[in-house]
Amino acid sequence: AQGQVKVSKGTIAFLLSGPDLYYQDGMNGAKVAAKALGYDLKVYTNPNISPSVELANVRNAIAAGSVAITGYSVGLATEDASISAAGKAKVPILLMYGYSPKYLNKPYVVGFEQVNVIEYGKKVGEYVRTHASGKLAIITGQLGRGDAEGYRTGFLQGAGCKGDLVKGEPPMTCAGGKIQYVATETGHWLRPAGYKAAQNIIAKHPDLKILFSENDDMAVGAHTALVAAHKDKQVFMTSMNGAPYGLAGVKAGWIKAENTDSPALEGLNAVRLIDAYLNKQITGGKLYYSYTVFVTKENVDQAVGWEFFKDPKLVAKYMKLPLLKPVANPPGT
Amino acid sequence: MANVQLPVRPAEQPPPPAEAPRARVRSRLRNVDVFALWPVAVMLVIVFVTALRSEHYFTVFNFENILSQVSPLGIVTMGQAILLVSAGLDLSVGYNIALSSIVTGLMLEDGYPLWLAIAAGVGAATAVGFANGVLVAQNRAHPFIITLGMSIFLFGLDTQLTGGAPVNDMRGLYTAFGGNLPSYPPFFGLPAVAVPLGAVVVLAYALLRWTPLGRRAYAIGGNEEAAYLSGIPIKRTKIYLYTLMGALVGLTGMVLAGQINEASFNLAQNFELESIACAVIGGTALFGGRGGALRSIQGVALWGVVQNAIVFAGLSSNYQQMALGAIIVIAVMVTRAQR
Amino acid sequence: MANVQLPVRPAEQPPPPAEAPRARVRSRLRNVDVFALWPVAVMLVIVFVTALRSEHYFTVFNFENILSQVSPLGIVTMGQAILLVSAGLDLSVGYNIALSSIVTGLMLEDGYPLWLAIAAGVGAATAVGFANGVLVAQNRAHPFIITLGMSIFLFGLDTQLTGGAPVNDMRGLYTAFGGNLPSYPPFFGLPAVAVPLGAVVVLAYALLRWTPLGRRAYAIGGNEEAAYLSGIPIKRTKIYLYTLMGALVGLTGMVLAGQINEASFNLAQNFELESIACAVIGGTALFGGRGGALRSIQGVALWGVVQNAIVFAGLSSNYQQMALGAIIVIAVMVTRAQR
Amino acid sequence: MPDAPLLRIDHVSKRFPGVQALDDVSLVVDAGEVRGLVGQNGAGKSTLVKCITGVHPPDSGRIVLGGEPIGTYLPKHAYELGIAVVHQRTQLIPWLSVTENVLLGQLPTFGGAIVRRGEANRIARELLERFRLDIDPETPVARLAPPERQQVAIARALFRRARFLILDEPTASLDAARAARLFELVRDLQREGVGVLYVSHHLEEVFSLADRITVLRDGRVVATRPAAELSQSEVVTLMAGRRLEAAAARSAAPARAAEAAALELDHVSTDVLHDVAFAVHDGEVVGLTGVVGAGGHDVARLLFGLERPLAGEVRLAGERYRPHGPKEAIAAGVFLVPEDPTRDGLVPALSVAHNITLVDLASVSRLGLLSRRLEQAVAGRYVRDLSIAAASVDTPVRNLSGGNQQKVLVAKALAVGARLLVLEEPTQGVDVHATAEIHRIVRGLAEEGRGVLVISTDVRDLLEFVDRVVALRGGRVVEDVAAAETDYARILDLMVGSLQAAA
Ligand SMILES: Nc1ncnc2c1ncn2[C@@H]1O[C@H](COP(=O)(O)OP(=O)(O)OP(=O)(O)O)[C@@H](O)[C@H]1O
Ligand SMILES: Nc1ncnc2c1ncn2[C@@H]1O[C@H](COP(=O)(O)OP(=O)(O)OP(=O)(O)O)[C@@H](O)[C@H]1O
Ligand SMILES: [Mg+2]
Numbered sequence A: 001a002q003g004q005v006k007v008s009k010g011t012i013a014f015l016l017s018g019p020d021l022y023y024q025d026g027m028n029g030a031k032v033a034a035k036a037l038g039y040d041l042k043v044y045t046n047p048n049i050s051p052s053v054e055l056a057n058v059r060n061a062i063a064a065g066s067v068a069i070t071g072y073s074v075g076l077a078t079e080d081a082s083i084s085a086a087g088k089a090k091v092p093i094l095l096m097y098g099y100s101p102k103y104l105n106k107p108y109v110v111g112f113e114q115v116n117v118i119e120y121g122k123k124v125g126e127y128v129r130t131h132a133s134g135k136l137a138i139i140t141g142q143l144g145r146g147d148a149e150g151y152r153t154g155f156l157q158g159a160g161c162k163g164d165l166v167k168g169e170p171p172m173t174c175a176g177g178k179i180q181y182v183a184t185e186t187g188h189w190l191r192p193a194g195y196k197a198a199q200n201i202i203a204k205h206p207d208l209k210i211l212f213s214e215n216d217d218m219a220v221g222a223h224t225a226l227v228a229a230h231k232d233k234q235v236f237m238t239s240m241n242g243a244p245y246g247l248a249g250v251k252a253g254w255i256k257a258e259n260t261d262s263p264a265l266e267g268l269n270a271v272r273l274i275d276a277y278l279n280k281q282i283t284g285g286k287l288y289y290s291y292t293v294f295v296t297k298e299n300v301d302q303a304v305g306w307e308f309f310k311d312p313k314l315v316a317k318y319m320k321l322p323l324l325k326p327v328a329n330p331p332g333t
Numbered sequence B, C: 001m002a003n004v005q006l007p008v009r010p011a012e013q014p015p016p017p018a019e020a021p022r023a024r025v026r027s028r029l030r031n032v033d034v035f036a037l038w039p040v041a042v043m044l045v046i047v048f049v050t051a052l053r054s055e056h057y058f059t060v061f062n063f064e065n066i067l068s069q070v071s072p073l074g075i076v077t078m079g080q081a082i083l084l085v086s087a088g089l090d091l092s093v094g095y096n097i098a099l100s101s102i103v104t105g106l107m108l109e110d111g112y113p114l115w116l117a118i119a120a121g122v123g124a125a126t127a128v129g130f131a132n133g134v135l136v137a138q139n140r141a142h143p144f145i146i147t148l149g150m151s152i153f154l155f156g157l158d159t160q161l162t163g164g165a166p167v168n169d170m171r172g173l174y175t176a177f178g179g180n181l182p183s184y185p186p187f188f189g190l191p192a193v194a195v196p197l198g199a200v201v202v203l204a205y206a207l208l209r210w211t212p213l214g215r216r217a218y219a220i221g222g223n224e225e226a227a228y229l230s231g232i233p234i235k236r237t238k239i240y241l242y243t244l245m246g247a248l249v250g251l252t253g254m255v256l257a258g259q260i261n262e263a264s265f266n267l268a269q270n271f272e273l274e275s276i277a278c279a280v281i282g283g284t285a286l287f288g289g290r291g292g293a294l295r296s297i298q299g300v301a302l303w304g305v306v307q308n309a310i311v312f313a314g315l316s317s318n319y320q321q322m323a324l325g326a327i328i329v330i331a332v333m334v335t336r337a338q339r
Numbered sequence D: 001m002p003d004a005p006l007l008r009i010d011h012v013s014k015r016f017p018g019v020q021a022l023d024d025v026s027l028v029v030d031a032g033e034v035r036g037l038v039g040q041n042g043a044g045k046s047t048l049v050k051c052i053t054g055v056h057p058p059d060s061g062r063i064v065l066g067g068e069p070i071g072t073y074l075p076k077h078a079y080e081l082g083i084a085v086v087h088q089r090t091q092l093i094p095w096l097s098v099t100e101n102v103l104l105g106q107l108p109t110f111g112g113a114i115v116r117r118g119e120a121n122r123i124a125r126e127l128l129e130r131f132r133l134d135i136d137p138e139t140p141v142a143r144l145a146p147p148e149r150q151q152v153a154i155a156r157a158l159f160r161r162a163r164f165l166i167l168d169e170p171t172a173s174l175d176a177a178r179a180a181r182l183f184e185l186v187r188d189l190q191r192e193g194v195g196v197l198y199v200s201h202h203l204e205e206v207f208s209l210a211d212r213i214t215v216l217r218d219g220r221v222v223a224t225r226p227a228a229e230l231s232q233s234e235v236v237t238l239m240a241g242r243r244l245e246a247a248a249a250r251s252a253a254p255a256r257a258a259e260a261a262a263l264e265l266d267h268v269s270t271d272v273l274h275d276v277a278f279a280v281h282d283g284e285v286v287g288l289t290g291v292v293g294a295g296g297h298d299v300a301r302l303l304f305g306l307e308r309p310l311a312g313e314v315r316l317a318g319e320r321y322r323p324h325g326p327k328e329a330i331a332a333g334v335f336l337v338p339e340d341p342t343r344d345g346l347v348p349a350l351s352v353a354h355n356i357t358l359v360d361l362a363s364v365s366r367l368g369l370l371s372r373r374l375e376q377a378v379a380g381r382y383v384r385d386l387s388i389a390a391a392s393v394d395t396p397v398r399n400l401s402g403g404n405q406q407k408v409l410v411a412k413a414l415a416v417g418a419r420l421l422v423l424e425e426p427t428q429g430v431d432v433h434a435t436a437e438i439h440r441i442v443r444g445l446a447e448e449g450r451g452v453l454v455i456s457t458d459v460r461d462l463l464e465f466v467d468r469v470v471a472l473r474g475g476r477v478v479e480d481v482a483a484a485e486t487d488y489a490r491i492l493d494l495m496v497g498s499l500q501a502a503a
C-alpha cells in the first residue's frame, strides 16, 4: 500500500473541541480511518470549546471546500447553526455528541454518534449498588452543558437513589438505605480540580466509602489526593471513560469498576459512516450509540482502549467490523 | 468675557499673523495619524499572501464568513474600547453575554413573547453592567478585580440557570440573526449579524467623538483628578459607561445566541480577553485617555482576518494557537513603535 | 516671595521647633497600616462560624488540606506581587507552569535523570519569563497584552508537546511533593508543598524590603518617569523581575506536578487570574508602587480559607462559584475602604 | 579650570513637531559660575535643560562636560558624568519614603545586596538639615506639602555631589524663607567650584545669584552678558523683543463695602484655619497671602468644596455656601484654578481646546452634540488673549511648556465665566509679559463686576494688581488692608511674624 499513490477522495473536516486527550484520540481514530479510505483529514480546533468558534470552524471548513464534516460538537444539542450552515452549503455532517431529535430529518445530516449518556452512568451505578455500601460522593465534570448532569442522573438511577435524580443534589439514600449519597463537587473534567474536589470531600466526610468520578482524569487526581490523605484503601472508587490511565487504575485495582468507550473508535466509525453516506450505502438522519464496554479487574483487557490507532493490525480489525447499526427509535421520536 | 475690554495690540500678539496659517496646516498634518491605519496594511498583506496559497480563500463566501465570525466580538469590543478610554475595563463580558442569552432563551422556552424575552435578557445584562459601574465608582476599586469577581459570580449563575441542558432554540432571534440579508443591493447578502455591528460602531464613534459623555470618558481616563476638579461627575459618568457596556453586552448576547441558535454558559468564552486584545491591537491605550472606536474596530478586523488566514495557511491545530499568540505580541509591538 | 535680601531668622522658620516632635510621631503613626491585617480578621470570623457548623472543619487534617491546596498558587502569587509592585503583571503563568511541568515530565518519561529534567523544566519557564521581560521592557508595551499573547502561544506549545496526553508519573517529584513531612517537630506532618511556599515568601519579602532590586521595583511602579529621570535602568530592572517570575513559575510547575503527579497543559488553569486576585485582595495595588509579600500571602490564605469554607457550607458547586465571586468583590471593597 | 570651561554647549538644536524648541544654541559655563537662564514661556529653557541631561537627546550639535563630549544621552549617564538637575515639574515617587526619593537609584548597600536603611536615613536627614527641614525621612513623599516636595527634589540633586547643577524654576513652590535657604546653598556650592545653571522667571533672584545671564527667545540665544552690565528692564526687553506695557491700573473706586459681599468668610475654622474672617466684594480683587502652610491653600480647598468648615460659615452673595465637591462649587459660580497644573488642573493627553472647554461642555454643544467649530472658537480666543505658545489649539497640553500649561489653566477658568474666581499661584512659572497679561485679565474680570480671590505666596506680584491684601500666619488672619496702604516689607514681616499684627 506504500508504493501506489492514492488519489484523494477529498478532504473531510474534523472539528476538534479542546485539546484534551479524549478529543485528540477521537481525531487520531478519524485520521487512520480517513487514510485507509482515501480521504484527507483537516482539523479545525476550538481550544476554548466555544460554540461561536465551532460555527466559525464549520464555515471555514465549507469555505475550504470540504466534502464532509465530522468531529465533536462542544455541547449537548448546541450545534444548530453548524448543521444549518453545512446544510445550506450541501456538505454532509456527522457529529459526535450533540444529538437532538429535531436534527434527524434535516438535509445533509448524516447523524450523531455518542454514548447513551444516561445508560453509560447507570451501569456504574448498578455495580456500586450491588458491590459497595456507606457514604457516597460524586465528582462531576463541568456542569451547565447537560452531559455531566446526565451521567450523574444515570449513576444515581443505577445506584437506586431516591430523590430528584435530574437535579442530583445530595443528600439522598440509595440502594435501600445501604448507601448514603452525601456530597457532589465539580472537577471540571481535570486532574487538579479532581484532586481538590477529593480533598474537600474527604475533609468534610472523613468516613467516605464510595467515590464516583465522571472521567478518568478526575479519578486519577482524586486517587492521588486520597493517597496523600491515606484514605485510598477506605474508598471504593469508580469511574468512566476507559482512558489508558483509567484502565491502568482498574488493573492496579484502585478503580473497582468503570464504563469505557473509545474516542478513537468513535472517530474511526464516524469516518466510516461518512464514507458510506457519500457512497450512498446508508441514508442520513440517524443516531448511533458508541461501542462501550463495562469493565472490572476481571475483564479489563476487553476494553477497546483509546490508542489502538497506533497499531495497524488493530486498525485493520476495527475497519473490517460491520458498520454501526442506527438506534431503532431514538429518544424523543 | 473679560478680555473684550482689553486694549488689543495685534502687532504684539504672537504668533504673528504671517505664521498662523502654516502653523495650522502643520498641526492638522500632525493630528492625522497615518500609522493608526497600519492594521489595514497588515490585513492587505495577509489576504494577498493567503490568497496565493488557497483558491478557496479569496471568495465572497469566505469574506462573509469572516464578517459573521467577528461581528459579535466587534460589538463588545466597541463597549470595551469606550471603557478603556475612561481607564476602565470589563472582564465579566463573557459570562454576562451568556447570562443575557440564557435569560432570553429560558423565557422563550417557557413560551413568553419574543419582545419580552429580549427585554429581560438585555435588561439582565444591563443590570450587571450597572452593578459593575456602581461597584467600580463607589469604591474606586480597580475594575480589573471587581469585574473579575463579577465574572466568577456570573459563571456560577449561568451554569446554575442552564443546569440540565442549554437552550437550543432561540426562535425569532435565530430567524433574525441566523442567516444572511437579501442578496440584492444595498444588502448584498451580508450576514445579518453585520447590521448590529455597523450600528454599534457608528454609535460608539459618535459617542466618543461628539458627545459630552464621550469627552468626559477621555478626561477621566487621561487624568481623573483633573476631571474631578473640573466638576465632572466622576461616579455618575463611570456608572453610565459601565451600564452602556452592559447594554452592548446584552445586544451581543441576542446577536450571538441568535446566530448560533443556542444559549449556554460557554456561549462567549474568552470574549473578555479577546475584546480587550482587539481594542489594544487597534491602538486603544490600556488604562487611559487614548484611542477610539475606529482604531478598535480595525483591531477586530485584523483579529478575524488573522484567525481565518491561519486556518487556511494549513498549520496544524496547535501551531494555529502559537501563531495567534505571536501575532498579538507583534501587533502590539507595532502599535507602540508607531507612537 | 523670593527676596534674597530677606534677613533669615532661624527662630522664624516654619514649622516652629515646638511642633516638630508631634509632627514626627504623627507621620510615624500614619506609616503603620493596621488595617493591612484585615484579611486575618476576616479569616478568623470565617473559621469560627464554619467550625460551629461542622465538627470536621476545625481539624488539623482540614488545615493541612487548605495549606496543600494554596501552596502552589501561593508561590506564583509571590511572583505576581513583585510584578504588580513594579506596575507589571503576568497573564502567562498558567500555561507557563504547564510548560515547565511538561518539559520535566517528558524528560522523566524518556529516562533522563531527575536533576536534569528539573533543570530543563525550570529553565524553560525562566526563559519564557525572560522573553516576557524583554518584550515588555523593549517596547514599553503594556504587560497585560504582551503576556496575554504569550499565554496563547504557550497554550499551543503545551498541547503540541503533549498532544493533549498528560504525563502520568512525575517519579522523584511525586516522592518529594506528593506527601507530607514527618509528623514530629519541627515538621509536624505539614504537606511537603508548604516548604517551597515558606521559602518563597521569605525570599519575596526580603527582596522587596531589603534589596536594591526590590526598591527599584517600587520606584518604577510608583512613577516610571521619575525612576527613569533619576537614572534607574528601567529596562534591565523589568527584565530581571520578569525573569525572576519565570523562575518562580518553574518552581510552581515542579511543586504542582509533583503534588498531583501529572504534567499537562491544563495543570494550572486560571492561576494567572487567581494569583492576581489574591495579591490584590491582600492589598497589593494593581499597577503600582504599593503592597508587598506579606499582604499578598494573606490574600492567598483568605482565598484558600474561603473556598474551603464554602465547601463546608454545603453549597452546590454552582453556588460555590457565586459565593467566591461575591467574596472577591467584597474583599477588594474592604481593602479600598481602609485606605 | 578657567582655561577649560566646565560645560560647553555647541550649536545645539532640538525640534518638536511644530516647534523649533532650540535653534543653534551655544553657551559656555565655567566651574564656580552661576549662570542665569531666562526667557519667555516656551523660549526653550527646559528643553535645553533636558538636552543636557539626556531626557531629549539634541537633534544636532554637541555638549561637552569638563573636556569630554557627552556620547550617549541617557539620564543615568548624565548622573554618572556628574550632572544633577531639579526639573521644573518635580519628579518624585509618591509612596516611597523621603530617604528613598533623595537617594533614588543610589541607596547605600552591604555589598550591593542589602539596602542599609539606617545609613540611608542618616544621609537623607543630613541633607534635609541643610534646609533646616524637619521631616521624618521615613515619611512617604505623598504625604508632604508641595514646598517640602520641592526641597526633597533639591536635596536629591545635592546628594549627587554633582560638578554641574541645574535648577529649573526651583523656587516656583517655595516661600521666601525657603527660597532664601536655597540661595545660600547655591552660593556654598559655587564656592566649592560647582557650576550652576539657574532657570527662573524671577529676575531679582537671577540678578542676585547669577554672574552672567543668558537670554533665550524662540529657542535662540539673544544675549549672554555679565549680570552687572544688565538691568532687569533690559532683560525683559531682550526676552520679548519688545518693552513691557505699564502694569494694569488698579480700579479707581475702592470696593463698595455697602452692598452684600460676593464672598464672606465668617470666623471659619478647620484643622488648619483658626476663625478666619474676610470678604471679597464684587468688582474687587483680593490677594490672600502667607508662607506655605499658613492656610492659603486650605481656604482654596474650602471654597471648592474639598473641605468643610468645622466652625463658622462661608457666605456667597449673602447666602450660606457649603459646596460638596467642585461640581457644586462650580454650579454656585465659584471656580478654582489649582496650583499644580499637570497634577490637578489639566488632562495632558487632551488638546488645548478640549482642556479649555472641558468644564462647561454644554456651552460648546449644539443639540447635545459637541461642536468642533464652537470649541475652536472659544479656545482660539483665549489662546490669543493669553498668547499661549502652542503649535495649534489641537496640540496636546502635554507638549506645552510649563508656563503655557499654567496659562491654559487660567483660560479654563475664564471660559467658565465664574462669578467668583479663586486663583492659586496664577503667575507661578509664568514669564513677565504673561504675568502682566494675567494681571490685566484679572482686573478686567473685576471691572466686569466679578469677585476675584488670588491666593499667592508672591507678595510683590500680588501688590501690583490686587485691591486688598489679606495675610495669613499659622491659619490666622494677621492683616487685612487695602493694597495701596501697605508695602512689601510690611506684609512679608507679618507673614513670617516678626511684628505683631496691627489690631
Ligand atoms: N520611563 C521612561 N521614559 C522614557 N524613556 C524610557 C523610559 N524607560 C526607558 N526608556 C527608554 O529606554 C532606553 C533605555 O532605558 P534604560 O537605560 O532604563 O535601559 P537599560 O537596560 O539601562 O539599557 P542599557 O543597559 O542598554 O543602557 C532609554 O534610552 C529610553 O529611551
Ligand atoms: N515633549 C514635547 N513635545 C512637543 N513640543 C514640546 C515638548 N516639550 C516642549 N515642547 C515645546 O518646545 C517649546 C519650548 O518648551 P520649554 O519647556 O523648553 O519652554 P520653557 O522655556 O521651559 O518655558 P517655561 O518658562 O514655560 O517653562 C515650547 O513651545 C513647547 O511647546
Ligand atoms: Mg543600562
Ligand SMILES: [Mg+2]
Binding pocket: D045, D046, D047, D088, D168, D401, D402, D403
Ligand atoms: Mg520650562
